[in-house]
Amino acid sequence: MSADESHVTMMYDPYIVPFRAERPACRSVSGYQTRTRIGVGSFGEVWSAVHLRSGALVAIKFEIAKESEPSAGRQALPYEHAIYRMLRGGIGIPRVHWFGREEMTNIMVLDVLGPTLEELRFFCRGRLTLKTVLMLADQLISIIEFIHSRGIVIRDVKPENMAMGLKRSSHIVHIFDFGMARSYKTATGEHIPFQDDLRPIGAPRYINQASFLGHELGRKDDLESLGFVLVWLYTGSLPWKGAKAQSIPAKLQLIGEMKATERLPDICKDCPDEFLTYLQYCRGLGFADKPDYDMLRGLFRGIMERESWKYDSVFDWCPDSDSPAGTLMPDRFVFF
Template identity: 25%
Template sequence: MKTFCKDYHLTEEIGRGRFGSIRRCVNTETGEVLACKIIHKADLRDSLDRECLLNEIATLKYVCGHRGIVELRDVHENDECLWLFMELCTGGDLFDKIVEKKRFEEKEAAVVMKRLMETIGYCHRKGVAHRDLKPDNILFSSNSFSNDIRIADFGQAASFSPGEKMSGIVGTPYYVAAEVLQGKDYNEKVDIWSAGVILYVMLSGIPPFNGDTPQEIFEAVLRERLRFPNESWLTISHSAKDLIRQMLRRDVLRRLSADQVLGHPWIVENCSEVFRR
């Protein structure tokens, strides 16, 4: 293996991750500009943190090849640090876009959801559930909204076989599925629930289940009925609301799959012109 210093030149910091910084870097041989996630091993609190990190690397290598997943190009390690060299996405993340736009037009939200479901459907067919979908983990490849998204942060991902259940409370407040919070075994449709929450937030600027603390949010997810308050939803189509209802069904058997979301009339009608170009 070539030496790390010879391969890459690190430049400015462009973000912070759970275990360290993310810096822009240049491959000194090809000139390609990448993102480098730098993990300081001393910052890994326990074996679970290390397992999460190794899981992300293994999963990214396994699901590589789909344009909707951020590409892991190289990994370097020494006694103190681990460097993950990844595709650079210059358009920010979906959380930034929501803060900037406040609310998405339905056609814009449908394009994002179509691309997200195409990627999640690919992962599910490969036997991988992301389990931590949220706007922060959905990146834009460039500043142009029309460009592709990339799903990142597979540290909580899990592999499964057809019909196999998963377990463990993972995910992020606001986006975690009800069955996960109930401590039940669950399947890959936890990702559909998370995507449904993301769609709700994109269209209205508010979460469907709210609270001042994580515990209050979890209680709202478990107890509250899905609502579409008039002040935020009056001008949004019935078809959009129908899709969200079907993505946020508590009955997992009736909750849509990724392919069924893609076939919903709201996605088809709002994306037909964009994807015909």
């Protein structure tokens, strides 16, 4: 396994039980038939599946849940399902069609999605055009605002966890995988207290310095991570990309040190000024401050207006007649 910092999750919730990969291929689950494996994570596997009666395509997440094993914590998939229930009905949030347990396996059936934004960046030769990034930014800020309105912070904002929908929702970006998410409100509705003695959490490429310093993460940190994601999608680079060290822990420490010294103007040097304004605003917020989502959307909408671009959902990966030269879209992704 490579030590690529974009795919290393530094720490999961200590109360969640890690997954062990034990799952037979080709299986019927509550009226669904599995087809092919489409993802593997620390807590389980994700398979594409089809509903046996309607023919509808879905994604199924599996997690072994043996109660006989000693554990002081909770299983990951029931925890994530609880987060999805809190986010039910939001635009850009995958729907959960079924959740349960069969044969000592936790199972969650969700909407199947298209390629992730990281895959799409790769297909488009390493970077997306400014117009595409701006249209995505508008949607992503709104989705994160909705998630925050339900009392949840994501804590793992990265393009690998963002994907376009399929067919009728092919113009909508989705945020998925909430295994790292948590409530930022107490049982009485107050904001959780600030802490500075935690271990870093999230994908090192996109988390901010607060996480490396062991701070409790809040709404501002989700949005700052989104800022790094947008710079990455537009430029295909961040200053700490390619940092090399002898081990993953050493690499994580090196990235943290680089983020502590890197100036925001240098990070945004190849982007319109609004990207810097966005990140400066996020970094300047207090831990419990409510972000001004309208203002942040307005920054990117201002660029669209200045360039006389329309929000027409014509992204870089749209049909060949509309796509920028150089887009390489695999045949397996059918949007229309």
